[in-house]
Amino acid sequence: MATQTLDETDQTHLEVTEQNQTTSEDTANLPPSVENTENILGQDEVKVESNPDLTHQEVMNIVRTSLGQVLQDPLLCDLPSDVTTEEINLQLALEYGQAMTVNVRRQDGEVLPVVVLQGGTVEDLKQALKRHIVMKQKREGNIRAISWRYTWRTYWLAFQGQKLDDDNRKIKDYGIRNKDEICFMKRLNTKEIGY
Structure with a gap:
């Protein structure tokens, strides 16, 4: 009986783990939202910090690219590309x-x-x-x-x-x-x- 309970617990744990994996795969394909905006900007921030020799124009291109990704969010999609x-x-x-x-x-x-x-x-x-x-x-x-x-x-x-x-x-x-x-x-x- 104890073995049967342990098996049910392991199976439940496996199902939860599988659900968590599919959830993270599903969210990777979602457009950027306000919640994951920090991830997008953080990636570019690392690029800028790791290469201090970037010119102003290159930094501005990185910012524009990041902003373009943020503006794909349904909440912000009606804003112009040169938004303030x-x-x-x-x-x-x-x-x-x-x-x-x-x-x-x-x-x-x-x-x-x-x-x-x-x-x-x-x-x-x-x-x-x-x-x-x-x-x-x-x-x-x-x-x-x-x-x-x-x-x-x-x-x-x-x-x-x-x-x-x-x-x-x-x-x-x-x-x-x-x-x-x-x-x-x-x-x-x-x-x-x-x-």
């Missing part, structure tokens, strides 16, 4: 519900999806919009200077006809939620109407 750290952090915050996307409609009808943290203010939204437009221009090769001071003196951001006139107020206080659309509204010149 800030964009990755915002995308992760968005996935974890710590940020929201606010669609900003320009005067020409183009809609810009801007990511802002949940507790963000109108000023944070303006900074995120500025960052989004600057990165978009850079990626398109358009080097047109924008006077943001002029933009904010000439236009309000508005949500459902309500001006976002207090830069320190949270955007949630205006009723803005994830995927809501805001637009630019021309400011009236108070000198012309006699105020």
Whole structure:
């Protein structure tokens, strides 16, 4: 009887060992994810540390290759190949519900999806919009200077006809939620109407 119990225990141990081996083989074929990103970056880190004679360009190529592998992750696959750290952090915050996307409609009808943290203010939204437009221009090769001071003196951001006139107020206080659309509204010149 004791021999039979020992045999059952050995067989169970073998089954568990076989399952562990198939699990590690299966995970080797998975695309990189946030959990195994450290492994990918760690491999390249070893390459860089073991060869201090690498040029800046060679190091940048290693980083780009690693970043390309990280961006194959389903969570980050919609990010551009020349993504910044800030964009990755915002995308992760968005996935974890710590940020929201606010669609900003320009005067020409183009809609810009801007990511802002949940507790963000109108000023944070303006900074995120500025960052989004600057990165978009850079990626398109358009080097047109924008006077943001002029933009904010000439236009309000508005949500459902309500001006976002207090830069320190949270955007949630205006009723803005994830995927809501805001637009630019021309400011009236108070000198012309006699105020």
